[in-house]
Amino acid sequence: MVESWLRGISMYFYMVSASIRAQLQYRYAFIMNILGWAMTYAGTAITMWVLLYSFGTLEGWIFWELIFLFALAVLSWGVCMIFFFHFRSLDQYIVNGTFDRFLVRPIHPFFHFMAMKFDVGAFGQFLFSIVAVALSYSHLNLHWQAWQWLVFLGAVWGGTLIQGGLLVAISAMAFWTTRSERLYWVVMWPAKNLMNYPLTIYPRVIQLLVIFVLPFAFVNYLPALLLLGKTSQTMAPFWGFLSPFVGMIFFWLCFRLWMLGLNRYKSAGS
Amino acid sequence: MILEVIILGTFKMYGEFSRKSFQRAAAYRFDAWTRIIGNVMFLFMWGFIWYGLYHGKGEVEGVSFQAMLSYILISQALQGLHGAGTPLWEIQERVRTGDIAMEMLRPYDYPTRMLFSDFGSITFYFMTAIVPLYTVLFLVLKPVVPTSFSQGGLFVVSAILGYLIRYCIELTFGLFTFWLVETGGVEDIFYFAISLFSGSVIPLWFFPGWLEQVAGYLPFQGIFFVPNSIFVGQLTGQAVWDALLSQVIWLLICYAILRFVWAKASMKIVIQGG
Amino acid sequence: MGLIEVNHLSKHYQIAKRQEGLGGALRSLFHREYMTKMAVQDISFAVNRGEVVGYIGPNGAGKSTTIKMLTGILVPTSGEIRVNGIIPFKERQKNARQIGVVFGQRTQLWWDLPTIESFELLKQVFEVPDQRYRQNMATFSDILGLGEFLYTPVRQLSLGQRMRADIAASLLHDPVILFLDEPTIGLDVVAKERMRTFIKEINRERGVTVILTTHDMSDIEKLCQRMILIDKGRVMYDGELAKIKERFGKERVLIVDLEGEATDFSIAGAAVIKQEGNRMWLRFSRDEVTASQLINQISEKYEIKDVTIKDPEIDVMIRHIYEKGMDGQADYQQE
């Protein structure tokens, strides 16, 4: 058991290094990809700034708090992208038949697929989010205690698993509908955008939905309450501690869904 | 007489492209579904953001929440329509795969043909998704709507001009792919400019003064900001005509640039084979 | 007991019906109808160790579907498969270690990486010992000439090179059985020949059992002692190629271009099956008359400009089997 895990991990790194080398072949694209992502997020940050220019606050959140909320989500999204972003294009593998190769190799198909790409574009996310978190940290005069740093790490870890889980779930749809990329852009992308703003601006139903069904709230909003020392009328602060655990449970469920889809693929073909 | 026949024939040919892409759009029902979901989600998001911003405030910069709600609704509806056309990445893909080069050999004008194709898919989306959905939303939410026939008419004219402006800009950006190996950065500039300066989510009147001025000098405001403002009644009287005129001028400029870039791209294909 | 045993194997697909026209498209937004496609129906066969079996049939006959079931990619609707004692879909990973698979239409290599890196990745994936890896690479490079493109990214390889790389990749872990789904598709004559030589050699030297699907009858002629002919998911024939040739290969077609207009053209022992201007198609049977006799006869009466003799293409013979079965009269039409 341990041995097979070790083997899996070493193979993962082996494949990942191959994937990085593959991406490095297109040097210009490599850089543009990273800069492009950083610019996209900077664009959203500018939009937020313009938004708050005439209004001052959004439900009691000032600009830098909003930026922190946003950057926290982008940070874990960056980590998640590295490992799981290519899951959204599972449909292409299925449609042009290259998915079959994962089934004629003696390793777990999920794992094999996961190791197919290591998306370095995600460094654009890091570039933006680390700068943005640092800036808001200083503008808001935050002084985190040790436990808050733990919450921060927990949020990144949990956020990675939650968003990664959702990507896995979306890719699983390709097994039934041969569509996943589109689904990502029209469902997950807007849903993720929803979470760039404080949850309390949305109706109660949505708040419950993103806490209990698609646990996006654990990616940034709930931990941010703890990290910014804010209170909310509706949510007890301890929710923010739960991110890592919610992440693990959610990811596991999504993984099961993926396996279910794989079984369906094996009986129905593409 | 002969000229008439030619014009009619040409129109029929391009109309055929519209018909085809209408049917295609109808065949891909899954796309239609998912697209409307995304559109509604963004509408929802912006609706509540503005609701939150207006919380406890009456009018800001002379604009009521009802007017702002109307702005967001019509803006999102228009964005939905724009999104049903050929997206930038697909144009880039067509350039990369050489599809466009192949099209240049055909006996029609590609930019026109693509425009007519887009009309087809947009009409389908308009009829089956946008009209039903937004009719219901307007009836339920009761935001500000045009009060006169002429206001409505001017909005339609302005929206069409806005569409054509975006079309020209987008195709031009797409054609840059002929010269750039990797277009990542170009794409991001395009999307950012469209999303902020077109007033798609934040009307220009809420911009800081200097930024509003910058936006005023750019073609993007003609895409959503002008039609939206006419729709919610923020532009009236002489201002409407000025805005329409600026849209027309921008359209002509963008079209000229498109034709220029297109001619260069055609040359490049003819001489270097793409 | 055979190395591969297939008993009453069937695979049915559910296909959503596309409805015609705009109305149909709108309707299908809300309601879809399905139909069942029987891609493979009640197929049985056994393959012994060391055999090279050609699995042939027209497009859509169910070849790829069968291969996918044998390799564990697809789960059968019914029936049994054993590959070296393993039920592929149940123990997919275990099965993967003992088989090599090549899908001619799509590569299994890493698209953006130099070819050698794909080999090294596969070495890791299949845990091939260093020593064995080096030996295999040496052998394959030798026969397949991999050396010339080992450091080229796979996307830049020509189709022939890519196929060579793919087949070498599928053999790195010394599989017992090699499945080749259309390994020669799209290759030119030289590349095809090279491929065939390699497959033959692998079979002879290493005793690898090979099952290959193809459209190209010359693949079968050069490689396979045995062929399994399928159509519409059913086995039409399972046996030696020679038998088929003997049964259906007697009839040939002679195409003659005459100098002038041919009126009342008739020749003993041959039937005119087609005429286009001065060109005639004559069918004759090898048993009754030889080609040279025929040509002599014709040249006595007419001025001959050009002649061509067409052996019955095996495709044609096979189409005949599809249409009439093994016992039908051999009265095919050459197009």
Ligand SMILES: Nc1ncnc2c1ncn2[C@@H]1O[C@H](COP(=O)(O)OP(=O)(O)O)[C@@H](O)[C@H]1O
């Ligand atoms: N995933 C699938 N879903 C539905 N039908 C399929 C699928 N794969 C193959 N088919 C159908 O099954 C039949 C057999 O296909 P295939 O095994 O690919 O044939 P071959 O490889 O002999 O050309 C064809 O009619 C094909 O259209």
Ligand SMILES: [Mg+2]
């Ligand atoms: Mg096939």
